[in-house]
Amino acid sequence: MPSISLVNSSPILFHPFSPSKPCSKGKKTNSFAPIKGSMRGSADQNFSGRLVDEGMIILRKRIHEMNMIERNYEPPSDWMDWEKRYYTKYDSIICEAVGVLQTQLMNTRPSLALGAMALVAISVPTSSAVLFFHLFELAKAVLAAAHLG
Template sequence: MIVLRRRIHEMTTSNYEPPMHWMEWEREYKKENYDVDVCEAAGYLQTKLMETRPRLALGMALLFLFSLPTSFAIVVHHAMHMIKG
């Protein structure tokens, strides 16, 4: 979390310009609120994880870690069957 905040701070201090293919509202959001929102979300997540018991936080992380690749593999498997059939 600290590394993420440091990288966001480095991006804000440099002259970073959004890509030209971004829409105007994306550019405005990036300039005004993006960094603040990301820092608040990272801080909120860090606070909640610090307040929970270690086993619960580890269990949630493992559940999230194992559920996403499994569901992605199932979706890809079904997509391949649809393409073949």
């Protein structure tokens, strides 16, 4: 006995993404086709036809590359020298670092990776609280010495 879906077979319900009209009976046509950006010359030479939905990082990288092209690959003048040196290579450095981290996490056992992330998630707030406590005690001691002196 074949199963029948009432949601998909009802002509009364509005289906905005349905490939055919809701009230039409007959052959359904598939009007969906993959959409991909076209190459537009030298400005798109580094995109290699990648789709944006591979991840939002691709979109952010494209926006950053377009901003660099608009500025002729020159960083703002108020930046420090070391920032200017790494300006054009920044995207690739970040992508490589995230790729190495992802590779290391994927090559470890899931329990070890989750344990390491839990350890970092617990230790960072704890160490921040201890640091704040010591700074508070130092401030109290300085104020007490200033009040007595």
